[in-house]
Amino acid sequence: MTSKEPYPTPPASPPKGKTDPILRNALRYTISPKEYEKLHQYLIKRSPNALRKRVPPPSKYTSLVQTTDDYNGAAIRASVRVFIAALTSLKLWEAIKSTLLARGKAQRTRSKTPLLKSPNFRLSVSLSLILLFHRLLFRFFSRLRSNLLTKNAAPFRRRNPRISRSLTSRLAPAIGASLAGFALGVYPGDQLRITIAIYVATKSLEFAYAALEGDGWFANMPWWWGSWILMPLATGQLLHTFVYDRDCFPKAYGDFILDHTPNYIQRRPATYPPSLPWPSTSTIVDSLAEMSRLNWPPLISPILFPIATNTLPPSLSAIAPITSPAHPSHTSLSCATLHPTTPSCSKTFLHYILTAFPAIVKFLTAYYALLSLPKWRKYFANPTGELNALGKRVLRTSAFLTGSIGTSWGSICLFQYLFPRTFLSTSRWFLGGFLGGLLGFVDREGGKGHFMYSVRLSIDSFWKVGVKRGLCKGFEGGDVAVFVAGLTLLNVVYEKRRVAVPGAVGKGVGWLRGEKLFVEAESEEEKPGLGKED
Numbered sequence: 001m002t003s004k005e006p007y008p009t010p011p012a013s014p015p016k017g018k019t020d021p022i023l024r025n026a027l028r029y030t031i032s033p034k035e036y037e038k039l040h041q042y043l044i045k046r047s048p049n050a051l052r053k054r055v056p057p058p059s060k061y062t063s064l065v066q067t068t069d070d071y072n073g074a075a076i077r078a079s080v081r082v083f084i085a086a087l088t089s090l091k092l093w094e095a096i097k098s099t100l101l102a103r104g105k106a107q108r109t110r111s112k113t114p115l116l117k118s119p120n121f122r123l124s125v126s127l128s129l130i131l132l133f134h135r136l137l138f139r140f141f142s143r144l145r146s147n148l149l150t151k152n153a154a155p156f157r158r159r160n161p162r163i164s165r166s167l168t169s170r171l172a173p174a175i176g177a178s179l180a181g182f183a184l185g186v187y188p189g190d191q192l193r194i195t196i197a198i199y200v201a202t203k204s205l206e207f208a209y210a211a212l213e214g215d216g217w218f219a220n221m222p223w224w225w226g227s228w229i230l231m232p233l234a235t236g237q238l239l240h241t242f243v244y245d246r247d248c249f250p251k252a253y254g255d256f257i258l259d260h261t262p263n264y265i266q267r268r269p270a271t272y273p274p275s276l277p278w279p280s281t282s283t284i285v286d287s288l289a290e291m292s293r294l295n296w297p298p299l300i301s302p303i304l305f306p307i308a309t310n311t312l313p314p315s316l317s318a319i320a321p322i323t324s325p326a327h328p329s330h331t332s333l334s335c336a337t338l339h340p341t342t343p344s345c346s347k348t349f350l351h352y353i354l355t356a357f358p359a360i361v362k363f364l365t366a367y368y369a370l371l372s373l374p375k376w377r378k379y380f381a382n383p384t385g386e387l388n389a390l391g392k393r394v395l396r397t398s399a400f401l402t403g404s405i406g407t408s409w410g411s412i413c414l415f416q417y418l419f420p421r422t423f424l425s426t427s428r429w430f431l432g433g434f435l436g437g438l439l440g441f442v443d444r445e446g447g448k449g450h451f452m453y454s455v456r457l458s459i460d461s462f463w464k465v466g467v468k469r470g471l472c473k474g475f476e477g478g479d480v481a482v483f484v485a486g487l488t489l490l491n492v493v494y495e496k497r498r499v500a501v502p503g504a505v506g507k508g509v510g511w512l513r514g515e516k517l518f519v520e521a522e523s524e525e526e527k528p529g530l531g532k533e534d
Helices: 021-028 033-042 049-054 058-065 071-099 119-148 151-159 161-167 172-186 191-214 227-244 251-259 281-293 314-323 333-338 345-371 373-381 383-418 428-443 448-468 478-496 503-513 515-525
Strands: none
Touching: 071 119, 119 151, 119 161, 119 172, 119 503, 151 161, 172 191, 172 478, 191 448, 191 478, 227 251, 227 281, 227 383, 227 428, 227 448, 281 314, 281 333, 281 428, 314 333, 333 383, 345 373, 345 383, 373 383, 383 428, 428 448, 478 503, 503 515
């Protein structure tokens, strides 16, 4: 007979229900414990009691999803949010374009595109994958480098000296992480992808130049040295492309030039009979290009020679409504086309400056005022100083744009007096744009953004002209390769000289790497008991 215990052991309680691992991972990849705590503090606490009872408190949520290493979870969370933000923004922009910006225009019926082939969806996927792979690759190569530098990896380093030198280089994580840029290939190869690639490449070159400048490579440059010296080459190439290869020229930029050159590109007069034809702006520019190919023929005025039957070459007959009533004092057909009623080229140039300058000032005032909205606190703190700086910026840029456009067109008249008709007949457009670009000196203090924008447009159009004329041949995915090269250079500059990548771009590169999270993860691994070898 067995004796009974005076205090029998109570029966074992049933095991606590375990959280579904799929749900736990879904929560972990959706919101971090810190974010959940803030969400609970500002939103859930103010919600109805029924909802508060259903959601766990922050401490329970933390114990549910907390891990010793949240780097991968944070990378996935960030990439998912980039995808949602990009897709939402693109959809919103599409809605704005189709409603607010398309008022009064004929609406095109668009066929529904499958989701996987939608450009908006693929661009959002591409951006999110770039972020995800960049963070994962940066951590992978950083860990690989640190492991190869340990004593245990000495035999491997001796057997593979070249590979070891590459993988243990300080730049190995930066270069390896840049391979994430190939995810841009998920987005279809159109103009936007080319623009992104050129922007990243040129921006990285800017920071590389700043790094070299900080190291003293350009210490003895003259006082006038700056980014504005790129403007003459860019405007020369752009004007040449605008005249001869307008299909390779950015349309918005061309429309801006034509809208602000009414003195040189003649519009249809209000009193002109509607039944008679009038050349379009494109026809006028094409005719000017044809004149240069014909070595700038002289004007045979129908007013002075009414009996003459062939006053214009057959290929220029479309501009007869402009040149036929032109002032008979004109001797050059190009001058008669650009300013038919005024025989004086200098007077036309001066009149253009006086009429175009106020219009450009109004446009730039609205443009810079819109860009200044995020800095509204500075305007309240120092309204006089900020408005004065804004006014100077508007005036400098207006003077630069007005003088550049006017000089580019007016130089064609100038060359008629300086050069023989056959001298540089087709290259005068590049030379005229070059002279117009020299006006960038006026805006050299604050016009770097405009200069680099023109350089990027010039690179894009120059490449397209080269492909069109068979001078160069691209390959599929070449723009993605340019993007990866630019991203690599940007990462290298950031690694070697971080102060050369300031402002939002520097913060963006650090965020792209997940630097703060990486440091936290490494410090967690270095704690005792986490198994890191010495």
